[in-house]
Amino acid sequence: MSRLTRRAVLAGAMTLPALARAQGTWPQGIIRIVVPFPAGGSVDAIARLVQPDLQKRLGVTVLVENRGGASGSVGAAAAAKAAPDGNTWLFVFDTHAVNPTLLPSLSFDSEKDLDPVLLIGTAPNLLATHPSRPYRTLADVIEAAKAKPGGLTYATIGAGSLGHLTMVLLAKRASVSLAHVPYRGGGPAVNDAIGGHVDLIIGSAALLANQVAGGTLRPIVQTGEKRHPAIAAVPTVTESGFERFVSNAWWGVFGPAGIPKPIQERFRAELIAVLRQPEIAARLTEGQTMELALGGPEELRAFFKEQMTVWGAVVRENAIKSDT
Template identity: 65%
Template sequence: MPTLTRRGLAAAAILAPLAPAVARAQSWPSGTIRIVAPFPPGGSVDALARLAQPMLERSLGATVIVENRAGAGGSVGANAVAKAAPDGNTWLFVFDTHAVNPSLLPNMPFDSLKDLDPVMLIGTAPMVLVTHPSQSYRTLAEVIQAGKERAGGVPYGTIGNGSLGHLAMTLLARRAATGFNHIPYRGGGPLINDALGGHVPLSIASVAVLAAHLTAGTLRPIVQTGAQRAATLPEVPTVAESGFPGFEAEAWWGVFAPAGTPAPVVARFREALAGAFREPATAKQLTETQQIKLLATGPDELRTFFASQMKIWGDVVRENSIKAS
C-alpha cells in the first residue's frame, strides 16, 4: 500500500471538504430545475428565462420550468429563492430593480447580499428619454431649460415609482439644477400607451421597451443613459456627452442562486446558460429584439457590479426620500 507523503496528506486535507460539493455537482441535476422570474409574464425578465429554457433542458438533460412570482418590484420572487434549498434546483432571474429594492423596501424579509449568491450578469441596456413627435423637445438642454422655466417642472413618465428611470431622472434633476414632475405608471404597457397618445410630454424606459416605437418614428429619442452610445442608436447622444460627464444609468439583467449553492453547480449552470445565450439565433434575439448588450459574466463580475449599483441608487433613494409608493 503506498505511503502518503506530508505534501500528499496536506493536499488531501485541503480537498476533503470539497468532496461533497464535487459529488453533488457530478450528480446534478437530479430533479426539475426551477427558474423564478419575479415579474409577470411578458416582461423582459420572463422573456429571457423562456428564451433560455429549451436550450438549458437540452444542455443539462433535465426539465426546466419558469415560475412567475411577481410582486413588490421583484422582491417577492427573490425572497422565495432566498429561502429555497441551495441544491441547484432553484435560480433567480432579476432586473435592475433588484439593486434598488434594499433601499426602497427597508422591510424586505431577506438580505440581498447574504441570502443570494451571484451567478451571471446577463447584460445591460441603456434607457432612453423620449418625447411625442408633437412636442418641441429635441435636445436635453431644451428639456433642462424648460424644467427651470415651468412651474412644477416638466412632466415625465416611468414604469413606476422607484424604478431606475425615476431614479436616473431624479439624479439628473439634481445635477442640472432643474425641475421634473414624475408621473409613475404601473408598468411599461400603460406608460407606452400614454406616451404614444401624447398624454405625457416625456417618458423614460429601457431601449428594449421603446425600440419598436423609435424605429417606427412614433416616439422621438432625446438622449440615452448608457456610458457609450448604443450600436442601435448611433445618432442619439448620451447624457454624459450632453454636459454631464460620468452620468450612467443602465438597465441590467442578472442571475442569482440561494446562498450556499455549491460552486461547481453554479459553474455548470452558468456555463450552460452562457452557451444558451450565445447560440446565434438567441444572441440575435437578445441584441436586436431585446436590445441587450450580452455580457454573460461570471459570479465575481456580478458581485462587484451589483454592489456598485446598490450604492449608486441606494444613495439616490435615501438623499431624495423616495418611497415605493
C-alpha cells in the same frame, strides 16, 4: 452570542453527505427559473428565450416560474429561501439593486442569502417624447423645465424604478424640477406616452425600441457610457453636457446561497453557451438593445455592490418611497 445566518442553518439542514449526493447527481428533477415579475417583461422574455435550449443541454425539465410583486422582491425572497441544491435560480432586473434601500422591510438579505452567478448584460435607458412635443435635445427639455418648474411630466414604470431614480438625479444635476408620473409597468406607461398624455417617458431602450423605430416616440437621449449601436443616432447624457452620467438597465442571475460551486459552474457554463448562440445573442443585442457581459460571480458581485451604492444614495438623499 452570534446570530445564526441562513447559510449556517441551511448547511446544517443539508448535511455534507446530502450536498455530496446532490452535487454528484445534478441535474435531476425539475429546475425552476424564478422570474420575479409578471409575464411579458424583459426578464420573462430572456428566461423564456433560453429555457428550451437550456433544457436540452441539461437533460431535465426547466420551468419558468413568474413570482411578481413589490419590484421583484417577492420572487427574490422565494428564491432566497429555496434549498441550495441547484434546482432554483433567480433571474433579476436592475430593481434588484434598488430594493434593499427602497424596501427596508425585505425578508431576506440580498447579499448574504443569494449568491451571484452571472451578469447577463446591460442596456442604456432612453428618454423619449411624443412627436408632437417640441423637445429634440436634452438642452430643450432642461430649458422648458426651467421656464415652467414642475410643469414637465415624465412617465416611468413605477416609483423607485431605475428610470425614476435616473430622472431624479438628472434633474438635480440640471437644477430643474420635473413632475414624475409613475405607472405600474411598462405597458401602461408606453401607452400614455404614445397617446401624448405625458411630456416624456424614460425606460430601458428595450422597452421603447419598437416605438422609436415606428416613429410613435421620438428619442432624446440615452444614458449609457457610450452610444449603443442599435440607437447610434441618439446622443448620450454625457455628450449632452453631464459628465460621467451613466444609468444602465441590467439583467443577472443569482441562486440561493450555498449552492455547491461545481453545480453553479455547470449551470453558468450551460447558460452562457445558450446565450452565445447567434440567434439568441442577436435577439438580445438587437431586439433588447443589450450589451452582453456574461460576467461571472465576482464580476456580478462587484457590479451589484456598485449599483446598490449609487442608487441607494439617490433613494436616501431624495426620500424616495416605493408605490408598492
